[in-house]
Amino acid sequence: MKSFEVNFDGLVGPTHNYGGLSFGNVASQSNSQQASNPREAALQGLEKMKALMDMGFVQGVLAPQERPDVAALRSLGFGGTDAQVIEKAAKEAMPLLVASCSASSMWVANAATVSPSADTADGRVHFTAANLNCKFHRSIEHPTTSRVLGAMFADPEHFAHHAALPAVAQFGDEGAANHTRFCRSYGEAGVEFFVYGRSAFDSRYPAPQKYPARQTLEASQAVARLHGLSDAGVVFAQQNPAVIDQGVFHNDVIAVGNGELLFHHQDAFLNTEHVLAELHGKLQARGAAFQSICVPRDQVAVEDAVRSYLFNSQLLSRADGSMLLIVPEECRSNPRVWQYLQSLTASGGPVSEVKVFDLKQSMQNGGGPACLRLRVALKETELAAVNPGVIMTPALYGTLTRWVNTHYRDALRESDLADPQLLLECRTALDELTQILKLGAVYPFQIN
Numbered sequence: 001m002k003s004f005e006v007n008f009d010g011l012v013g014p015t016h017n018y019g020g021l022s023f024g025n026v027a028s029q030s031n032s033q034q035a036s037n038p039r040e041a042a043l044q045g046l047e048k049m050k051a052l053m054d055m056g057f058v059q060g061v062l063a064p065q066e067r068p069d070v071a072a073l074r075s076l077g078f079g080g081t082d083a084q085v086i087e088k089a090a091k092e093a094m095p096l097l098v099a100s101c102s103a104s105s106m107w108v109a110n111a112a113t114v115s116p117s118a119d120t121a122d123g124r125v126h127f128t129a130a131n132l133n134c135k136f137h138r139s140i141e142h143p144t145t146s147r148v149l150g151a152m153f154a155d156p157e158h159f160a161h162h163a164a165l166p167a168v169a170q171f172g173d174e175g176a177a178n179h180t181r182f183c184r185s186y187g188e189a190g191v192e193f194f195v196y197g198r199s200a201f202d203s204r205y206p207a208p209q210k211y212p213a214r215q216t217l218e219a220s221q222a223v224a225r226l227h228g229l230s231d232a233g234v235v236f237a238q239q240n241p242a243v244i245d246q247g248v249f250h251n252d253v254i255a256v257g258n259g260e261l262l263f264h265h266q267d268a269f270l271n272t273e274h275v276l277a278e279l280h281g282k283l284q285a286r287g288a289a290f291q292s293i294c295v296p297r298d299q300v301a302v303e304d305a306v307r308s309y310l311f312n313s314q315l316l317s318r319a320d321g322s323m324l325l326i327v328p329e330e331c332r333s334n335p336r337v338w339q340y341l342q343s344l345t346a347s348g349g350p351v352s353e354v355k356v357f358d359l360k361q362s363m364q365n366g367g368g369p370a371c372l373r374l375r376v377a378l379k380e381t382e383l384a385a386v387n388p389g390v391i392m393t394p395a396l397y398g399t400l401t402r403w404v405n406t407h408y409r410d411a412l413r414e415s416d417l418a419d420p421q422l423l424l425e426c427r428t429a430l431d432e433l434t435q436i437l438k439l440g441a442v443y444p445f446q447i448n
C-alpha cells in the first residue's frame, strides 16, 4: 500500500506579534516589541504550503487559535465583558495580555507528537497534544489543539488522540520539535527518536545553566508508552545542554531527520557515538540503512546554526529517492551556512537540492520551516480518512489567500493588542475559517 508523509502547516493567526515571550529563544527575545505584519506572515506561510503542493507533496493546513484567549485572562482573575477583560488586563498586567494574544500555535511542530500506525501496538496513528508548559503563552494552546486535531483526524478506526501530559515541569513536552522518525518507507515500522533536554527525576543527567530545557525524558517516555511503541522502535537521546544555553530551545533547531537520514550538528547531542550506534542498530533490525550527516562546528558554529536555522529545515523525500532541503532565507544570507549548503548538494550525497523560502515574519519569533509543520506519515487508507477540508489544493490556496487578505491587519504593535476590536476581527475570521476547512465548532467562542 502507498504511504505518504503529509506536512500539515500551521496557518499564522491574525494576532501574530513580537511579544518577546520566549526566554531561551534568541529571535523571540531580540525582536521583542517590533511591529509585526500578520498578513505578510500568513501569506509567507501559505506560499510555502503552495510550493510544496506544486512540487507534488501532499500538504495540509492546521488552523490557528482564538486570540486574545479571554478565557485564559478570566482564569487569572480579570472579569466583566470580554472587552472589559481585555481593557483591565491591558491596564494592570500588559505581559499577560501579550501572552494571551500570541499566535504561537502557528509553530505546529509543537502541537503534538505523532506516531504512524506502523509503529504503534494497535495499528492506529497516535497523537499526543503537547502541554508546552514551559511558557504560559504556549501552555494555553493544547485544549484547542486537541479539538482541531480531533476534527482533522476524526475516524477512531485509524486515529487515536491522547490529551496533553500533566501540566507540570516534570512532564514538559514540546511535541514533534523533539521527535523524529526514521524508516525505510513511511508505511513500514520505523524507529522513533525522542530528544529530551533534562531528566525531571534523575540528577545524573546534566541540565543547561542559562536557559530552560523544555522537554523532559519522563515526558518523552510517557508519550512513547501512550502510543504503544516497542523498545525496538524507540531511541531516547539527551540534547547537549551547552547548545540549549546557546539558544537551541528545541532539538529541531540543531537536527532534522527523514527516511533513513539524520542531518545534525556535531554538538547536537550528548554521547553522540552511542546515540548514532543505537539508531543504526535498531534501524538495521527493521531492514533500514541508517545514515547521518554531521555538520562540523568548524564549518558551521552553533551560533550560525541558531541564527540561520540551517537545521530547522524540511528534509523531503522525492520520488527518485533523492532529498530536498527547504531552508529559510536566513541560510542564504549567512555566508558560512550558504557555503556549507553548496558543498552539501555538490557532494553526491542524499541531499541533492536546497530550496529557499522567505519566512521572515515567523523567523523573527524563532520559527523556521520545520517549526511551521507537523508531519503525519499516513497510509493511503488513512489519508482517505483525513478530513478532506484541510488538504491543500489550488482552490483552497486561493480561498485562504483571499481570506487572509480580507481579515488580517498589515501591522500590529503591542498597543494594538488592547483594542477589543481585534478579538472581534479574530473571531469573525476564524468562524469563516472553520467553514472553509470544514472543521465544525472547535473554538471556545463557538462552543461556549
Ligand code: SUG
Residues within 6 Å of the ligand: 017, 018, 019, 020, 021, 022, 025, 028, 029, 102, 104, 107, 109, 110, 138, 177, 249, 250, 252, 253, 365, 366, 367, 368, 370, 371, 372
Ligand atoms: O516556542 N516562539 C516559539 C517558537 C517555536 C519554534 N518551534 C520549533 N522550534 N519547533 C517558542 O519559543 C515567540 C513568541 C513571542 O515572543 O511573541 C515564540 O513563542
